[in-house]
Amino acid sequence: DTEVTQTPKHLVMGMTNKKSLKCEQHMGHRAMYWYKQKAKKPPELMFVYSYEKLSINESVPSRFSPECPNSSLLNLHLHALQPEDSALYLCASSQEWANYEQYFGPGTRLTVT
Amino acid sequence: AQRVTQPEKLLSVFKGAPVELKCNYSYSGSPELFWYVQYSRQRLQLLLRHISRESIKGFTADLNKGETSFHLKKPFAQEEDSAMYYCALFSNTGKLIFGQGTTLQVKP
Numbered sequence: 001d002t003e004v005t006q007t008p009k010h011l012v013m014g015m016t017n018k019k020s021l022k023c024e025q026h027m028g029h030r031a032m033y034w035y036k037q038k039a040k041k042p043p044e045l046m047f048v049y050s051y052e053k054l055s056i057n058e059s060v061p062s063r064f065s066p067e068c069p070n071s072s073l074l075n076l077h078l079h080a081l082q083p084e085d086s087a088l089y090l091c092a093s094s095q096e097w098a099n100y101e102q103y104f105g106p107g108t109r110l111t112v113t
Numbered sequence: 114a115q116r117v118t119q120p121e122k123l124l125s126v127f128k129g130a131p132v133e134l135k136c137n138y139s140y141s142g143s144p145e146l147f148w149y150v151q152y153s154r155q156r157l158q159l160l161l162r163h164i165s166r167e168s169i170k171g172f173t174a175d176l177n178k179g180e181t182s183f184h185l186k187k188p189f190a191q192e193e194d195s196a197m198y199y200c201a202l203f204s205n206t207g208k209l210i211f212g213q214g215t216t217l218q219v220k221p
Contacts (some may be wrong), residue, residue: 042199042211043157056207090157099145099203104157 002027004105006091012111015081021108023074023091031097032074034066035090037107043090049074050097081112115140115204119212126190127220134185134215136174136200145203146183148174149211152196160185160198170194190219 004025013019023032031050035043048056049068057066063085065077074091088107094100116139126132138144148160161169163176163183174185183200200212 040197040214040216042214045208048207058208097207101147101159101162102209103159106156 006105010109018079021076025093029093031094033092037088083112086112117202117212119215121215123216125218132187132190136183138202147201148185149199150196192219195219
């Protein structure tokens with residue numbers, strides 16, 4: 001399995017909802033990433049996990065809460081989001097947290113109403 | 114500051130014409146540079162990285178340290194090359210820094 005999978009594909013949530021995004025890879029990669037991508041813009045890094053430990057938090061608001069339960073799984077818990085948080089959320093993984101190729105998932109299209 | 118600049122938002126060429134997507138970077142030291150491509154409704158995927166020196170889908174990119182550039186080239190564009198192209202730099206703080214991207218439009 002050489003793909004990063006993400007669920008759900010689409011998510012619509014209200015500002016008071018709590019939801020989670022899920023990302024999975026079975027390539028034995030030890031680094032996993034969350035990015036946010038707005039339309040026609042490059043991905044912006046949110047979080048980096050290396051060996052299941054949070055290594056980078058790019059000053060992301062606390063309404064986004066990442067979790068790495070094991071080396072194959074990465075979650076992003078969402079709570080009390082704002083409409084401006086609507087975006088494509090991308091997960092990626094790489095062999096190590098270094099200058100290795102990052103493999104991206106297809107993303108979750110999030111709409112906050 | 115570590116930065117990637119892609120000066121063109123849109124590059125439009127005819128099928129069969131040569132293509133050059135520009136990328137300039139700012140980095141002290143030896144940069145690790147990548148080109149990623151995002152086709153319509155598809156995931157972001159690696160096109161090439163400078164250390165592998167491979168040619169993928171006919172694209173090549175040469176690192177020019179003197180000009181701090183890593184331009185992407187293809188001698189004959191195909192319609193299926195139409196996509197968004199991002200140049201990216203792996204920073205010394207462990208982040209992949211993307212340029213703003215260039216949309217390549219190949220007209221028939």
